[in-house]
Amino acid sequence: MIEEGGADGVVDEPLSTAEVAQRLRASGALDELFAQIDRGQLPLTGDGGLVPGLIKAALERGLQAELSDHLGYDKGDPQARLFPNSRNGSTPKTVSSQVGPVDLDIPRDRAGSFTPRLVPQGSRRLGGLDEIIVSLYAGGMTLRDIQHHLAATVGTELSHETISKICDEVLDAVTEWQHRPLEALYPVIYLDALIVKVRDGGHVRNRAAHIAVGVDMNGVKRVLGIWIQASEGAKFWASVCAELANRGVRDVLIVCCDGLTGFPEAVAATWPLATVQTCVVHLIRQAMRFVGYGDRRAVAAALKPIYQAPDEDAARVELDAFADSELGRRYPTTAAAFQRSWDRFTPFLAFPPALRKVIYTTNAIESLNYQLRKIIKNRGHFPNDLAAVKLLWLAICNIEDKRAADRAKEAGRGRREKRQAEGRLVEGQVTTNWKQALAQLSLVYPDRIEPHL
Structure with missing residues (x-):
């Protein structure tokens, strides 16, 4: 940036670097260098x-x-x-x-x-x-x-x-982020884990990186923390919930997880009024584990009426109908998977459609984990847990920056033009139809929602 004086002695607006380069090029001063x-x-x-x-x-x-x-x-x-x-x-x-x-x-x-x-x-x-x-x-x-x-x-x-x-040098920023104060109420929290390889003495072992994403009252999804443990278990998730409570989270309406045994009890130890919802996508994946490749499309279509039923009673009727069908008799483990997880699968059926879309799956974390796996797969293994947390935190920041840059480039697109850049995976993304979902939550949980509106 340089300034030029006008004929009247008044200093003109400073030139940008692009303008300076253009003037030098036009003057021929750069010809010999070129x-x-x-x-x-x-x-x-x-x-x-x-x-x-x-x-x-x-x-x-x-x-x-x-x-x-x-x-x-x-x-x-x-x-x-x-x-x-x-x-x-x-x-x-x-x-x-x-x-x-x-x-x-x-x-x-x-x-x-x-x-x-x-x-x-x-x-x-x-x-x-x-x-x-x-x-x-x-x-x-x-x-x-x-x-x-x-x-x-x-x-x-x-x-x-x-x-x-x-x-x-970023470790101080990671520590500050990991211990930052949180809001008193998150209507929805998603909990999930991905596997990272960490050196333990003379061996490289698989460890679970636990990630929590919370939806705040404005519908914005935010990563609340990253925790490394030897394996994913309800006991450790209980300690994660306790830490979130110590950082200020006093209440959670709905916790969406992958159906781990003992999870409802682990959540109830910290937030006794929270509803624990098993991720429907995880449940379907588990139910189709032993389904032959040629029948997978047919079985997936036959399961839709169960999780799209208007209420729990209708879902039970659809599950019994599937179990008695030819596909159900051919793959009894599919119906058994739903029966084992019935109490943790059905809570979302009590809510209206707009709210169901928010709480029926942990895809908010799954899409993030997909991006993180692409980054950590080239690492082989990490020397310690702190190194794994550091890279995951940097990767999340990097993912967010790329999405923000893509959206900034398309800010001038007309409404009729199709949007190409993805929305933010987690932090900064507003949950789809959140206003409608929050209104329905206010009807279901008026005493817990209204103090925070």
Whole structure:
């Protein structure tokens, strides 16, 4: 950004970088540089590149300005000898940047009291490089992959330990996020887990990463926390619910989970009035586990009247009809799966259609887990639980940023044009038809909802 003075002495609006580049190009000042780039005589990035050279010139000019401000006079000032402190040469220093290494001459003063702010003492990287490293790590690249990528693309060589320390700098943010205060009421909470591999001594073991997503009173879905445990179990989920309560969650209307045995009791220990709903998608998947491939489509169609029934009694009639049908007799385990989970499957049938769509499945977490699995599958395993939580948190932030960027690009689309970018997977996405669902919740739970409206 630069400013130009008008004919009347009034300073015009500052030019953007794009406008400055356009004016330089139009003036012909860049023609020789472009010709050298075209002939391969001048690289853009890396050692000896044009961009690192420009960065070096800009930084050294800024450092000289800082020193002049510190000493009280400009370089070459004839009155310099009247000041108690003076310039004393420079010290060479190489810093890593987004475009390659930059060799700088850091100016010094005789008193040794000058502390540069533009390139702080002890700093070996310019701003922006750390963000690139964290972004690559969040995208699923290993530390050694990042090390090779930076060396191959921008010529910046950083040690494995340095990259590890850069990624560890987010741990404070992870800890703060994991312990942040929560709202007193979440009408709906989804609970699910995915498997990650973590080193335990001399072995690599499967561990369950438990994730909770809550829908707040505005219908916005938010990831409430990530917890690592040896296996997914009702006892551990009970401790998760207790921690959420300690962080401020006083009441939950409906908890949607995957039908784990003992889950209702685990939830009731913290929120005794909460309704526990087994995910219908999980139940259907379990019911069709032993169904032959050729019959899967027919069985799926035959199960629809059960979970689309107007009430529990009608659903029972449809289940009995399926059990007595030819498909039911051929696959008795399918009907048995519904019968075993009947008490945890039927709660959503007592609600109107708009609310059913909100609580019948944990797909809000399933879609998130699908994205997370794509990122962690390249990792092999994690050295410890904290490393797994760190990557999952970074991955969630990365997923959200990509969705937000996609939607920003399409912000100018007309209403008639089909929207291409996906909505946010979790945090920031408003639940479909939430106003209608909240109105129905207010009728079912008036005493618990109204204090929070």
